[in-house]
Amino acid sequence: MTFADKxxxxxxxxxxACAFSGVTRAMRTQVSFAVHLLVAAAVVxxxxxxxxxxxxxxxxxxxxxxxxxxxxxxxALERMAKAVTSDHDSNLGDxxxxxxxxxxxAALGSSTVGxxxxxxxxxxxxxxxxx
Numbered sequence: 001m002t003f004a005d006k007x008x009x010x011x012x013x014x015x016x017a018c019a020f021s022g023v024t025r026a027m028r029t030q031v032s033f034a035v036h037l038l039v040a041a042a043v044v045x046x047x048x049x050x051x052x053x054x055x056x057x058x059x060x061x062x063x064x065x066x067x068x069x070x071x072x073x074x075x076a077l078e079r080m081a082k083a084v085t086s087d088h089d090s091n092l093g094d095x096x097x098x099x100x101x102x103x104x105x106a107a108l109g110s111s112t113v114g115x116x117x118x119x120x121x122x123x124x125x126x127x128x129x130x131x
Contacts, residue, residue: 022072022076023072026071026072026075029075030071030075032071032074032075032103033068033071033072033075036067036068036071036107037068040064040067040068043060043064043114044060044064046118047060047117047118050118050121050122050125051121052117052121056117056121059113059117060113060114060117063106063109063110063113063114064110066106066109066110067103067106067107067110069106070102070103070105070106070107071103071106073099073102074096074099074100074102074103077095077096077099078096078099081095081096
């Protein structure tokens with residue numbers, strides 16, 4: 001399905017198909033997205049191994065979702081900028097830098113949450129922290 005084929009009255013099935021197509025395209029074309037997915041998988045495995053509770057899982061999955069969402073928006077802006085012009089434009093450059101900063105902030109915040117959760121879990125396992 002191409003952009004021209006997408007009428008404003010698409011079915012929910014078509015809308016979801018386009019959304020999943022976008023996720024697949026981001027995974028296949030962006031190394032950063034693949035790195036974020038790899039880290040997300042490691043977080044899920046570590047959370048399972050450390051026996052994280054419901055609230056911890058919710059926090060970790062929210063962080064993962066936030067980083068992947070930021071990366072997806074960044075990827076979309078990069079693609080749109082390339083479609084607009086191949087010439088250097090300082091405004092487009094600034095917009096792309098700012099969208100990259102959003103990914104950085106999401107990743108740093110998520111890393112902080114992950115370190116706090118996992119450090120506490122390890123401390124509990126080692127008997128350094130009462131649960």
